[in-house]
Amino acid sequence: MDDIDRSLVRLLEQDARRTYHELSKDVRLSANTVADRVRRLRASGVVRGFRAEVDPAALGRALTMVSDIRLREHVDRTAFEHGLRSVPQVVAGARLTGEYDYQLRLACVDPAEFETVVDLLKRDHGVRELRSRLVLHDIEVDASGLLDLA
Amino acid sequence: MDDIDRSLVRLLEQDARRTYHELSKDVRLSANTVADRVRRLRASGVVRGFRAEVDPAALGRALTMVSDIRLREHVDRTAFEHGLRSVPQVVAGARLTGEYDYQLRLACVDPAEFETVVDLLKRDHGVRELRSRLVLHDIEVDASGLLDLA
DNA sequence: AATGAAAGCACACTGGT
DNA sequence: ACCAGTGTGCTTTCATT
Numbered sequence A, B: 001m002d003d004i005d006r007s008l009v010r011l012l013e014q015d016a017r018r019t020y021h022e023l024s025k026d027v028r029l030s031a032n033t034v035a036d037r038v039r040r041l042r043a044s045g046v047v048r049g050f051r052a053e054v055d056p057a058a059l060g061r062a063l064t065m066v067s068d069i070r071l072r073e074h075v076d077r078t079a080f081e082h083g084l085r086s087v088p089q090v091v092a093g094a095r096l097t098g099e100y101d102y103q104l105r106l107a108c109v110d111p112a113e114f115e116t117v118v119d120l121l122k123r124d125h126g127v128r129e130l131r132s133r134l135v136l137h138d139i140e141v142d143a144s145g146l147l148d149l150a
Numbered sequence C: 001a002a003t004g005a006a007a008g009c010a011c012a013c014t015g016g017t
Numbered sequence D: 001a002c003c004a005g006t007g008t009g010c011t012t013t014c015a016t017t
Helices: A003-014 A020-027 A031-043 A077-086 A111-124 A144-148 B003-014 B020-027 B031-043 B077-086 B111-124 B144-148
Strands: A047-054 A063-071 A090-096 A102-108 A127-139 B047-054 B063-071 B090-096 B102-108 B127-139
Touching: A003 A020, A003 A031, A003 A047, A003 A144, A003 B047, A020 A031, A031 A047, A047 B003, A063 A111, A077 A090, A102 A111, A111 A127, B003 B020, B003 B031, B003 B047, B003 B144, B020 B031, B031 B047, B063 B111, B077 B090, B102 B111, B111 B127
Parallel strands: none
Antiparallel strands: A047 B047, A063 A102, A063 A127, A090 A102, A090 B127, A127 B090, B063 B102, B063 B127, B090 B102
16 A cells, blocks of 8 residues: 555546556556556455446435434344335435434435335334434545545 | 436446446447447436545444534634545535534544544534444445436 | 556447438 | 447556566
8 A cells, every 4th residue: 555556546536437548647657557556456455346426416316315213123124224225215324323223315306205205214114213304515525535544 | 317328327336447348238239329328427417427435444444433513603614624624534524404514424443543533623623512423334225226216 | 566568459439320 | 329430549468577
């Protein structure tokens, strides 16, 4: 993990489809060596993958909610997590410690759709309680800061 | 937004570096047409970009916290958001409605590091109150569900 | 780890259906 | 919207340091 690897990760974070040849000009190494380094970053797990980023707003889902969730007693957590796959509005989720069991991020067309999702989660997925709020906007953060300390 | 576009987005979500030629075999169109479609998806904003995904745990930061934050009075929100760029542990953030002003995601090496981040946010970034909990694990969700309804 | 050379591929264009 | 052909540029492998 040297400076060059850090630069490569930063560049690929901005555009994962940059060619090795382009990257090589930025870091002043041969395209060959760049390809080697990127393969190593992937193999070591530092770079988990290259993903297309989808914008829910461009698909008409401009309303994003964050919902803390408490499950009913005796609800199997694995089943709950797996069941979320059938709810297309769920765009992210995590199990947390503390007062609530999970936190979900829900991308909805409008409040009416959010309402149906809330009802669905309560009726079919073992959700006992929700505490939701609206996402006003996301803060852009690059992951390159993490690299500085590694 | 037809079935083929949906497939392409799904495939590029899994691996954003797939070549147009590879994609063309999956969707049974020419590489050319696939490139056209991907360009259109990008131009329309549905695909916002292609990003390398970095794994904090592979860099020794296995402790991820979610922190709800309330700012002190008279703290400028733009300044706060901009100032977060200098805190490398901040890997995501959003402004929310409700009881708290923001929610951050903090990737830390250990509790001691988290403690220093908490102190830093309070001392230098106008944070009045934090409510934090540990991320036990993230739930894997693909964004392709969003596409089904568009 | 890094490099250059060369073969094989992929990409962007153009033009055509 | 889709495809084929072409020139150019990119990726990969191998030999070398």
